Amino acid sequence: MKRLALAALAVVFAFGGVYSICQAGETKAKTEEIKGDVKSTTEKAKGEAKALTEEVKGNDAKAEMERAKGKAKASNEKAKAKVKKEKAKIE
Numbered sequence: 001m002k003r004l005a006l007a008a009l010a011v012v013f014a015f016g017g018v019y020s021i022c023q024a025g026e027t028k029a030k031t032e033e034i035k036g037d038v039k040s041t042t043e044k045a046k047g048e049a050k051a052l053t054e055e056v057k058g059n060d061a062k063a064e065m066e067r068a069k070g071k072a073k074a075s076n077e078k079a080k081a082k083v084k085k086e087k088a089k090i091e
Helices: 002-057 060-090
Strands: none
């Protein structure tokens, strides 16, 4: 009887451990996604700030280039975040 109780207890702890590991992976994945969104927004805002500075100077062409660079960097950050999110889900 004692062995049966110990076996049942071991099974409960084993499944509980697996469940907590799965939860940890999803939490980390969500964290990576949020960090990527924040970095993406930051890069886009930096590009817009540089563009506005160039517009004040009168360089409309350079302003458009800075906006495009900001959008490209934002897209790059989103892509990196997506990769990290998938990697975290696997772990």
